Amino acid sequence: MRSKFFVLILVLAALALAACGGSGDLTPEPEVITETVTVEVSPAAETETETEAGAETVVATVAAAEEMAATGLPPVDPLRITGDIVTAGSSTVFPLSERMAERFQNEGYADQITIDSIGSGAGFERFCEAGETDISNASRPIKEAEIENCAALDPARTPIEFRVGTDALAVTVSAENDFVDDITMDELAAIFSTAATWADIRADWPARPIQRFIPGTDSGTFDFFVEEVFDKNAEPILSASNLQLSEDDNVLVQGISGSPYAIGFFGYAYFQENQDILHISGIEGVMPSDTSVEDGSYALARPLFIYSDAGIMQAKPQVADFINFYLTYVNEEVVNVGYFPASEAAIADAQAKWLEAMAQ
Template identity: 35%
Template structure:
């Protein structure tokens, strides 16, 4: 499901463009459902302070789908900003450049955690990365997936059906779950996995990164609120989403410890929680001066991500001081990303 928000009219005015310059009177943002509430908060603050500006249109498409929209080209029919719950990939940036999106600003806006959560009246599971990998991988350790109960993957876990509500394949949150939790367990449990990554990438992905597609893992689309609702009615299930959604629903959910570490502001901030990850926005430099409000929007974002700022009250975890300073400098100087730093 795609969520879209605009505080005023949601229709875009795509006027005639000259020499590929953008001619539109409102900012358009696509991408991550995790970053969505933070970007929305900045947009609301900007419109409250500048009522004459048209409200940004912000769409929750998921990071992967958002990248495709963002990188499709420059001009009024293409988004200005990408919300991303992971870093853009080298191959994705190459696609951007091929479509004329040559200068892109990378701004880390904060830190988040990919959390596993259950209802407060749930079984109080305590998992490690191996448990999660063996439960969710399509072909754990290169063998067909046969686990139906948590006790099948670890005898110390309860004999309860594996039922996980999570994001779709286009989601940066799902990418992060795979890269931060499943891949380390796969490579630790299968010594030849790292070599396989170089010699047979398709087989590596089949073993280490592909998530099972049966009823044990239920794709809930780009709708984290729906996952929260489902957990309330399925107390034995687990949900996968960003930390901010756990914070918003502490009255009915709690985080599942991973490798003995519970997801909290502190454990994600200091990196001790295995699912910690950076959050980004990507900005087309070519659109900065062409779309009204872009500079104000970015400056307001930078003014909001401090530890005592409004975004932390929405559930964002502030990035370290050095990261915030570097991001603020990127905004102030409109510094484009160096594509050679990507992987």
């Protein structure tokens, strides 16, 4: 209405000039055109707003495309994801999964993620026998018998392995221990089996009983240590004297730190978290590092995994989205947790398995 009112005034003004000027120049004044154009301010503002909104949409689309190009996976917005997620398994993988779940929630996911630290073996029991969990955390590869248990479920599950990091199993003593700095693999085997005192390992070490603190037999850490040190034969370590087992790595930390004659092993993250009260030993002259775990020169380096199933991922989009998020950002978090990143090739392989599971 305001626009029409101004135009009417301009028209009346032009007629008045024509009446007064007779045969004078009737060419419209430049300022009349200028004023007429300025009347269209409101529509122009709307157009500008629409243009800005369109630009924001384009920017968001480009950003999403760039993210997918960088990771190989479609972008995930935790704000839009609903439904609970249940995971269980390795105590070693636990702090990494906990960190990824915290980031997932910090970025908007509002439902519940359950992460139980019960050991790799117990985790596979809940995933493949009870069928209770959506994701199984593991510090060792799944065993053939566990795969068969998954297949026997109704509906059957086919475990998909996703590599999420690398651990350097840490052999640790108390910070008060001033004699263990490096040990050989043979010495490691003796320490955790037949040796009664530290002097049985090296004559110049104290003739004091060795106190041993190790993960429980459901732990993937236990399985890995037995495989690497005892060639898969658990009898020597389970027959050792002064032996305490626990599925809780924090219990092991307390036991080891409590005596200068104690020793134990667990995931590297637990050493890093407690390095003020613990001392880590080298193995065969090699300390764990990015380089030594990647090239295999550190003898006790091992991969870390999470497992799921295509049927679960398709039936529960929140599970697929969390795994996508995990694989996309894990290498930004893994070092801060206390582990070492998986290689780019390993992460790319895990992402390809995700795409295959989701038929993308």
